[in-house]
Amino acid sequence: MAPTGYYVALSGLLFAIGMIGVLTRRTAIMIFLSVELMLNAANLALVAFARSWGDLTGQTAVFIVMTLAAAEVAIGLAIIVAIFRKRETTNVDALATLKG
Amino acid sequence: MIAFLLLAPLALIGAIITVAAKNAVHASLGLVGTLLSVAGLFASLNASFLAATQVIVYAGAVMVLFLFVIMLLNANQPISGRDPVPFVRELAGIGGVILAGALAVIAFTYRDPRPLAQGVEGLRGIPGVSTAAEIATRTPGNAAAVGEVLLTRFLLPFEAVSVLLLVAIVGAVALVQRPVPQPDGTPEKERVVLPGPAEPLVEAREPVVLSERGRL
Numbered sequence: 681m682a683p684t685g686y687y688v689a690l691s692g693l694l695f696a697i698g699m700i701g702v703l704t705r706r707t708a709i710m711i712f713l714s715v716e717l718m719l720n721a722a723n724l725a726l727v728a729f730a731r732s733w734g735d736l737t738g739q740t741a742v743f744i745v746m747t748l749a750a751a752e753v754a755i756g757l758a759i760i761v762a763i764f765r766k767r768e769t770t771n772v773d774a775l776a777t778l779k780g
Numbered sequence: 781m782i783a784f785l786l787l788a789p790l791a792l793i794g795a796i797i798t799v800a801a802k803n804a805v806h807a808s809l810g811l812v813g814t815l816l817s818v819a820g821l822f823a824s825l826n827a828s829f830l831a832a833t834q835v836i837v838y839a840g841a842v843m844v845l846f847l848f849v850i851m852l853l854n855a856n857q858p859i860s861g862r863d864p865v866p867f868v869r870e871l872a873g874i875g876g877v878i879l880a881g882a883l884a885v886i887a888f889t890y891r892d893p894r895p896l897a898q899g900v901e902g903l904r905g906i907p908g909v910s911t912a913a914e915i916a917t918r919t920p921g922n923a924a925a926v927g928e929v930l931l932t933r934f935l936l937p938f939e940a941v942s943v944l945l946l947v948a949i950v951g952a953v954a955l956v957q958r959p960v961p962q963p964d965g966t967p968e969k970e971r972v973v974l975p976g977p978a979e980p981l982v983e984a985r986e987p988v989v990l991s992e993r994g995r996l
Binding site: 681682683684685686687688689690691692693694695696697698699700701703704705706707709710712713714716717721723724727728730731732733734736737739740742743744745746748749750751752753754755757758759760761762764770771773 | 781783784785788791792795796798801804807808811812814815818821822824826827829830833834836837838841842845849850852853855858859863864866869871872873875876877879880882883884886888889890893917921923925926929930933934936938941944945947951952953955956965
């Protein structure tokens, strides 16, 4: 059985890769995919800590995070489709009119 | 240990494909690989219920939704052209290295307080969970144990999340519905004219670039 620290290290690597994706990708869908990666990294750390502490609270939190992620994906993709109908693009640079 | 050593490189490779792939379909398939590897890691962490949920909800439903939208919007090609923030790649690289380093320091100085099988014994103190706790002592993290905790200690968040899912479904339907055609014969496809944004969108709205509709 691998130590908890290994799982947390893997979780940190996945989270960092997801963060790089959020910062560098320029399509709204790709940013969403990277956010999913970050959520999964957090879930992995939660499950590892749940085993480490001998408590199922972490696993329950992962269940709730999964549900929230599903809701977020549904709403986010609906917003992307609605924006695409008006603007013909999902480039976040072109959609930055709310800035400032 | 062997499961971790097999699955961790798969998860990392999938994550790198997700972030680096030019084609959005390839990226989402890389994310499917990562999600399945993480499901295997959940199983190796005694969380069999979460592993099954991960495969069904994430790798199944959510990724189908992603692929559907990518193909619907024809958004599988990357954006070409000048980057408006020139230093963002360096910034992202530095931030990622710092984050991974900080988490690695935490990770390799972490010591287990107590293993899960021992901690599930504590559930016996709560009235009404004795049978599920007995099952959980043998296989902690199965559906019975997680459901017991979810419906006793976490009942309010559970109900709140169910309401949230309902709101998300209604909101998604409301967001993507087409405008109702007006009775005076206004064409349904009439495009809303938006106020012109500052600089970059002006060229993007020229009809020459409109032929590049798929170039996202």
